[in-house]
């Protein structure tokens with residue numbers, strides 16, 4: 001290439017970069033307040049990757065399940081708002097559950113708190129489908145557990161609400177969450193057999209996460 005052409009080519013590349021770079025930024029997902037997966041500030045989980053493997057083994061969560069979780073990602077990614085409408089509808093219509101979002105002063109559900117958590121819940125749907133079960137993922141599981149319990153509930157969103165979600169409901173919610181997910185898994189033309197397998201993988205993954213989140217409720221050394 002002649003020097004003049006080189007200058008023209010460089011100018012074109014610079015101009016393209018100026019146009020392309022802001023677009024790339026504009027397209028990247030906006031930061032979700034309080035979502036801290038992968039951040040150095042997070043505590044190291046008190047359970048290890050080896051513990052996680054043993055738990056996966058016990059739950060029969062296999063590599064095939066992980067493939068089915070991945071299959072669910074593009075199916076669910078553009079349905080998260082509709083899924084959250086159903087899940088939030090269930091919590092809102094279940095007095096035993098909505099109480100965990102109540103504002104201590106008014107006694108009514110705290111809309112701002114519900115909205116703030118909802119954004120991270122949407123991200124969690126994609127994270128569950130996409131999980132690579134590494135140390136950063138494990139540390140965020142511990143963090144989610146802390147956020148359901150006395151050490152950290154309410155802190156992320158500066159909510160004035162009850163101090164913890166009672167332990168007995170945590171794993172129980174796996175059933176409504178995964179049962180109501182099934183119709184969404186079936187909405188994009190996957191075969192009935194694939195829908196069953198994606199659903200089974202989701203049940204195992206959500207149950208496993210609620211077990212990891214349970215750590216703060218368990219006496220030292222007994223988890």
Ligand code: HEM
Pocket residue numbers: 034035036091097098100101117120121124144147148152153154155156157159165169170171172173174175177206210
């Ligand atoms: C399958 C069971 C459950 C799943 C999948 C789930 C999922 C989540 C997720 C993804 C978050 C946001 C985590 C983050 O900050 O990144 C969250 C927070 C929260 N969840 Fe759950 N949850 C479950 C059980 C429950 C139950 C039974 C309740 C009782 C109503 C509950 C109440 C809350 C509350 C109040 C927060 C906000 C905690 C805070 O102050 O930061 N969760 N949950």
